[in-house]
Amino acid sequence: MNFNEKVYAACKSIPKGQISTYKEIAHAINTKAYRAVGNALNKNPFGFSYDGDVPCHRVVQSNGKVGGFAHGTKKKIELLEKEEIKIKNNKIVEFEKKCFKFAR
């Protein structure tokens, strides 16, 4: 399993209606490459993600901000709002509650 596959696998385990951070993902796959995680998702082979695929739009920054998205941050926000996750001024509302922690 290369680095990217681990990242995708971790993303898949994020349940609908919840989100996680790049840092949490990095921790979940036992690495400290937060940056490389985002990099992997940026040029992910899926291009776009819907339910059942790799939900890369459920991954946000550790400070609660939305972060980036290949198709534009606005689009990412729309996808999140479809899952009961509200965004206020580019930040996640109730971030701490929606944040999903991987099994340790």
Next chain:
DNA sequence: CCCTTGACCAAAC
């Protein structure tokens, strides 16, 4: 092998 580039992070200012 060195250098640059990121959908990043934390601390400092």
Next chain:
DNA sequence: GGTTTGGCCAAGG
């Protein structure tokens, strides 16, 4: 509150 700075890791030139 925001912005800058240094650090982090993987990939590509």
